[in-house]
Amino acid sequence: MGPLTLEQLQERLKSQHPEQKLAALGQLWQSFGLRCAFLESMGANAFSATVVAECGVGSLKEVAGMLSLQITPYHAVIGTGVRERPDNAQFFLLAGEKELHLTWPGGLPAMLEDERFRWVVQRLSSRPGSG
Numbered sequence: 001m002g003p004l005t006l007e008q009l010q011e012r013l014k015s016q017h018p019e020q021k022l023a024a025l026g027q028l029w030q031s032f033g034l035r036c037a038f039l040e041s042m043g044a045n046a047f048s049a050t051v052v053a054e055c056g057v058g059s060l061k062e063v064a065g066m067l068s069l070q071i072t073p074y075h076a077v078i079g080t081g082v083r084e085r086p087d088n089a090q091f092f093l094l095a096g097e098k099e100l101h102l103t104w105p106g107g108l109p110a111m112l113e114d115e116r117f118r119w120v121v122q123r124l125s126s127r128p129g130s131g
Contacts, residue, residue: 006026009039013025035119038051045064052116056077090103
């Protein structure tokens with residue numbers, strides 16, 4: 001779940017990941033201007049998250065101790081929507097053939113009031129051809 005800051009993500013991962021990998025994650029976070037992460041799964045030397053960056057959205061993964069980051073620019077997002085569930089709300093983005101899920105704990109009102117949700121919507125609204 002998310003949205004998580006870098007510090008929150010590192011805290012969640014620290015029990016199963018070496019300090020060196022968490023430091024590399026921090027450098028990657030800064031280099032690509034990541035703003036928040038939505039942790040989907042985690043295990044020893046592995047995790048998967050959807051990330052929101054200054055320039056776009058994408059996936060951040062660690063598999064067998066190796067990090068991978070793929071970001072789709074906001075202008076390439078072809079569809080968006082929300083899905084309300086009993087215990088959370090999802091904001092989903094269609095980027096090519098990928099569907100990225102950003103899950104907020106709580107209901108739809110909490111997601112709609114969250115500043116990070118509004119920031120992403122503003123980014124998507126200001127892209128060429130969206131208006």
